Amino acid sequence: MLDIIKAIILGIIEGITEWLPISSTGHLILADQFIRIQMSDAFMEMFNVVIQLGAILAVIVLYFKKLFPVGKVNGCYRVKMDTVSLWLKVIVAVIPAALIGVPFEQQLDDLFYNYQTIIVTLIVYGILFILLENRNRTKMFPINRFSDVSYRTALLIGAFQVLALIPGTSRSGATILGAMLLGCSRAVSAEFSFFLAIPVMFGASLLKLLKFGFDFTGLEIAVLAAGMITAFAVSILAIKFLMGYIRKHDFKAFGWYRIVLGVVLGAYFIFLA
Template sequence: MDILLMIKTILLGIVEGITEWLPISSTGHLILADEFIKLNMSDAFMEMFNVVIQLGAIMAVVVLYFHKLNPFSPKKNRREKGDTIILWMKVILAVLPAAVIGIPLDDWLDEHFYNPPVVAAMLIIYGILFIVVENRNRRSRRRPMDDLDRLSYPMALAIGAFQVLSLIPGTSRSGATILGGILIGCSRTVAAEFSFFLGIPVMFGASLLKIVKFGFQFTSVEVIVLLTGMIVSFLVSIIAIKFLLGYIKKNDFKAFGVYRIILGILVIAYFAFLK
């Protein structure tokens, strides 16, 4: 196993673990990182790797929220178990829009949108939207809904509709769903947590789809690269999730909006003048 290949894989795992949960687009960052951190694997493997590596990040949510997400926990009473089942029903409902639209269009989206110019445009557009929405919230006198149990089925479906936007790389799945949650009246914490939970079935489904398309004939090097990336992204994601939840208790998302705009401009400049 090439040591340099392992180092590059670890770096990509770190990128994924940080960017999956911060609203700055993990897939977009992985596409951009591939310009500088070449694994020199096949295009088919890299297309699959950039999605399946996110399973490691998703497992961080499962571990951190295992009690909250487990409807069979012996530590919960009957009402709490019922509330957990209802939460999962809302998550499943919210998954439907992206599944109905994303699965049939998967190949078309890969062909037309997985490129740096699209990523740069989405980084800038949604960076501006985060700043606009947070400025609007600052002027609003309406108190946001800050209890996840009060999230209604229509609200869950609306957040799921926003998730469809993240099918375009550079948008950010967490960014689109958090932005949608805030727009319909959720607090930042509720929007972020529901976005975390929504990512579980979405990324398991997307990863299964990519693995089936790639086929199950992995070389030993491909297996090591994929598992290494997933493990690193899992460990880094635990840190990133805790950071984000602590950060949004005292701060808004405008800093992430500014970061997206700056990164988008740098990407445009790089591919226009240096590439």
């Protein structure tokens, strides 16, 4: 029962931090110092990835009409070409991460999955968000609709997502930062990061499941289910919050938060761990 409660807490952390540009990995590593589920390291590695499926389902539910390529037009069901175009751009944007992440995932984890890297990436990208938003105070965004996103821009956004293979960067943080640098508005940048997460995180979760296997105990199933369901529910709230927040504010607050979190992580591992 205690492990299920811990899984719920981790699901809350995943649901919040997956969509805000503040690094879910950094938060889960910090949480792991205080909330340890009594399972094998292999299971926990798989758990931290698979609970993202719950978070992804939240995007699908919230944006179903925009993402489903068939809709009713003048009383008839037709293929929505704007949705087809959106998915094609998402597929193009996934290519860089697929080419680099799939063959080199283990090597990248072995090289960069440590608290030192996460502290550095938290702080560096926090500073970049603040600098970018300071620049944006006097800059207009030329891309305010998904139809304005070219395939070249989508591919370049996907290239920025590759940076998220380094722990602590934040997948949403890398894609949002890259999209804004390429001229996308905050809303388009955030939503594109949501949509881009669907194939990326589904693929990552499937690979982890295949690697771990499907021979779960009853407790393992309960822990996974608790984490996924919680991540789904919290993700809906987090996504709604983020989209409402950026209508009136910029991303600087998240930049400052990343810097503070990086300093806290550094102090913890240097003086307490």
